[in-house]
Amino acid sequence: MPELPEVETTRRGVGPLVSGHLLEDAIVRESRLRWPVVLPGDLVGQRLESVSRRAKYLLFRFQSGSLIVHLGMSGSLRVLPADTALLPHDHLDLVFSGDRVLRYNDPRRFGSVHFQAGDPMDHWLLGALGPEPLDPEFDGAYLKRRARGRRVAVKSLIMDSKVVVGVGNIYANEALFLAGIRPTVPAGRVTRAAYDNLVRAIREVLSDAIELGGTTLRDFVNPDGDPGYFKQSLNVYGREGLPCRACGGTLRGLRLGQRATTFCAKCQKAQSFTPPSW
DNA sequence: ATAGTCACCTGAGCGC
DNA sequence: TGCGCTCAGGTGACTA
Numbered sequence: 001m002p003e004l005p006e007v008e009t010t011r012r013g014v015g016p017l018v019s020g021h022l023l024e025d026a027i028v029r030e031s032r033l034r035w036p037v038v039l040p041g042d043l044v045g046q047r048l049e050s051v052s053r054r055a056k057y058l059l060f061r062f063q064s065g066s067l068i069v070h071l072g073m074s075g076s077l078r079v080l081p082a083d084t085a086l087l088p089h090d091h092l093d094l095v096f097s098g099d100r101v102l103r104y105n106d107p108r109r110f111g112s113v114h115f116q117a118g119d120p121m122d123h124w125l126l127g128a129l130g131p132e133p134l135d136p137e138f139d140g141a142y143l144k145r146r147a148r149g150r151r152v153a154v155k156s157l158i159m160d161s162k163v164v165v166g167v168g169n170i171y172a173n174e175a176l177f178l179a180g181i182r183p184t185v186p187a188g189r190v191t192r193a194a195y196d197n198l199v200r201a202i203r204e205v206l207s208d209a210i211e212l213g214g215t216t217l218r219d220f221v222n223p224d225g226d227p228g229y230f231k232q233s234l235n236v237y238g239r240e241g242l243p244c245r246a247c248g249g250t251l252r253g254l255r256l257g258q259r260a261t262t263f264c265a266k267c268q269k270a271q272s273f274t275p276p277s278w
Numbered sequence: 279a280t281a282g283t284c285a286c287c288t289g290a291g292c293g294c
Numbered sequence: 295t296g297c298g299c300t301c302a303g304g305t306g307a308c309t310a
Contacts, residue, residue: 003303034286073303108287110304152281168303257282
């Protein structure tokens with residue numbers, strides 16, 4: 001489930017509760033996540049220095065290195081009293097000083113937990129990632145440049161983590177709607193002006209979702225145990241066959257790269273070609 | 279190099 | 295109530 005806003009909501013929720021605390025125990029109940037979970041023997045006894053985020057990875061920085069946690073499709077992290085009863089799919093506990101446990105739950109086990117000694121950015125998973133969508137270097141000129149010669153659908157381009165990180169299926173659909181761009185347009189034919197709009201839309205949709213604590217669909221519960229409230233603001237995702245909130249037309253759906261894609265054929269046709277003047 | 283498909287896994291929802 | 299099918303927020307690996 002978690003897209004970037006959910007991961008950021010998790011970071012803001014759990015970070016202050018465990019940062020600065022001493023790791024007293026680490027319990028791996030199920031090591032078969034996307035990759036086998038292997039924690040170094042000397043992690044226990046170290047202090048957690050900070051919790052940060054790169055793309056959809058949460059980085060738990062200890063003295064000797066970092067835990068790199070990905071929530072996959074169904075993962076979640078909660079900080080709980082250390083004696084809290086286990087639930088199904090509670091795969092990992094990090095027990096900290098102060099009677100609190102950081103508990104990782106993930107029914108589908110698409111998530112992952114790695115340890116990287118030293119700088120977490122040296123890990124191979126983080127090596128080829130594109131810029132953060134909220135960073136200034138991610139702008140229309142950058143996207144236009146990365147799209148040059150590309151025939152993939154523009155939706156696939158913005159979901160490519162080598163181009164820009166953190167744009168998952170929900171927000172890709174939503175951003176393209178806000179920008180008025182048809183998801184299926186070949187990336188190389190989208191104009192610079194349209195990419196300017198798209199960057200604005202991506203920033204807006206992600207920022208708004210972070211403000212509202214993410215989108216709750218099925219599994220996501222933020223670290224306070226509350227649902228996110230962004231779902232109420234969705235314009236197209238999950239609304240195939242329903243009326244467009246802008247024009248009233250019926251939203252259409254198709255599959256693009258195995259992912260559900262929803263758009264308004266009337267509102268999303270501008271910038272669907274490069275004008276002759278280009 | 280690029281574009282498209284497959285795989286990983288569990289649970290929810292639906293039609294019968 | 296149960297069975298079988300489809301779908302789901304991600305993303306690396308693999309194939310042409």
